[in-house]
Amino acid sequence: MRSHHVSRVIPVPADVVYAYASEVENLPAWAAGLAQSNVTRDGDDLVVESPMGQVRVRFVEQNTFGVLDHDVSLPSGTVVTNPLRVVAHPDGCEVIFTVRQIELTDDEFARDIRMVEADLERLAAQVESPSR
Template sequence: MRSHHVSRVIAASPEAVYDYASDVDNLPRWAAGLAQAAVVREGDSLFVESPMGRVEVRFVERNRFGVLDHDVTLPTGTVVTNPVRVLSHPDGAEVVFTVRQIELDDDEFARDIELVAKDLERLDQQITGTDRPRP
């Protein structure tokens, strides 16, 4: 299994980025690779309609370290752990998302990496209110 780190620097404080990204109600606004409609809460579980079908998402508890790790249970029952960090950066905050090649061929893996990059670009646009191109 391969991993690939996708990152995006956002011109906002790490706290502002973390607060926005950790609010699950914001997922459909920026994380189209995961959530294509509103988050559905069933008890302690979160469900979203994704490009892969209906999936369950479990985030780590809010924390002061900028950790946004989350497990996604696919329709196949496979659980994919997605490490995500919001780090301090000289220009604001850097979001680093680790994409893992689980149950994906090389083309699907490359497509997932591209989708995550687009999601982080949308996150940047949502937070900063800009439509700046990727560096």
């Protein structure tokens, strides 16, 4: 299994980005690689329509460390743990997502990396927007 780290520096304080990204209702606005429609809660899980079909997502509890790790239960039953961090950076913060090649061809892995890059661009646009 290969891993690839995707990062994006955002000129916004880490706590602001973390607060926005950790609000599950905001997922469809920036995380299209995960949630393409409204998020439904089922206990501690989130149920979302994703490019992979309907998946269940469970985030770690809110914390002061900027950790947004989450498990995604795929339609196949495989659970993928996705490390996601928001860390302080001299220019604001850096968001780091680890993409793992689980049940993916090389082409699908490359596609997922591009999707995460696009997701982080959307996250940056959302938190940088003055109308937010």
